Amino acid sequence: MPELPEVEVVRVGLDGAVVGAAVSAVDVLDERSLRRFDGPAEEFIEQLTGRRLGHPHRRGKFLWLPLDDVPLALVGHLGMSGQLLLRRIDDPLPRHLRVSLHLDTVSRGAMRLDFVDQRVFGSLALDELVPASDARERSDPLIPRAVVHIARDPLDPLFDDDAFVAALRRKRTGIKRALLDQTLVSGVGNIYADEALWAVKLHYDRPAESLSRTTANELLAVLRAVFAKALVEGGTSFDDQYLNVNGQAGSFVHSLNAYGRQGEPCPRCGGPIVRESFMNRGSHFCPRCQRPI
């Protein structure tokens, strides 16, 4: 499940390998993967072919590569099951391949960048680069228009802790809903929301406005720690739904304390972890450690 750590692993994996690479050809095998692109597939192909790719950027779960000479970026979102795989040009085509870019890379010759996505919740697009609405300095990088409403993530050096804590405590909703709101804080998905709430002993439906400043700051600190540890371990891979650009799984699944561990003992108190349906998702928590209100 690609959340912040997984997308960052992909970003780092792309950096270096694709910077300066020229797009020599584009194959769109499934137009549904271009649903966020404002135009037909032919236009996507035409605008991308012949361009060179710049350093990959990320905000939350969105990833983009600026194109040379034009104020456009190739924007990717992995959705539930998306993968960006760097393959040799003559490697066999993987199952669920939706879009494939042929690249003339600087250091590795002819390569393919394959966008693979079983469930088609992810997407590729070309989008105009505009100044960020929360830019602090004129030197701040431009971001795709479709990403302007996404908040910074907790690992962003310009993330504003005080503003986040204040905004969180104004939310009239449950704490997990608030964490999953990408306009409040980005990069958090179901797995890391459950892990952070377990670590700070908060019930998923605890009203956000009931959190003290101290607790809200602890939650933020825990979120950063979970993200950082998951990043070091290469992210969380379930059923190979998430793989890095070289097709390798991450190992953070072995460090999960709550997510996916229903019926197993809570690593802190030994009581059973419970899974409840909430927001059309599974919420995993320890009823003994994480009490509502």
Place this chain on the structure above:
DNA sequence: CTTTCGCCCTGAGTGC
């Protein structure tokens, strides 16, 4: 304005 809901999608798993 804010918050919540339903839809998009596929394949693995389950029950009969």
Place this chain on the structure above:
DNA sequence: TGCACTCAGGGCGAAA
């Protein structure tokens, strides 16, 4: 063996 059904969930537009 086959078929219907459930489940996983990020983001977005519409509804409340």
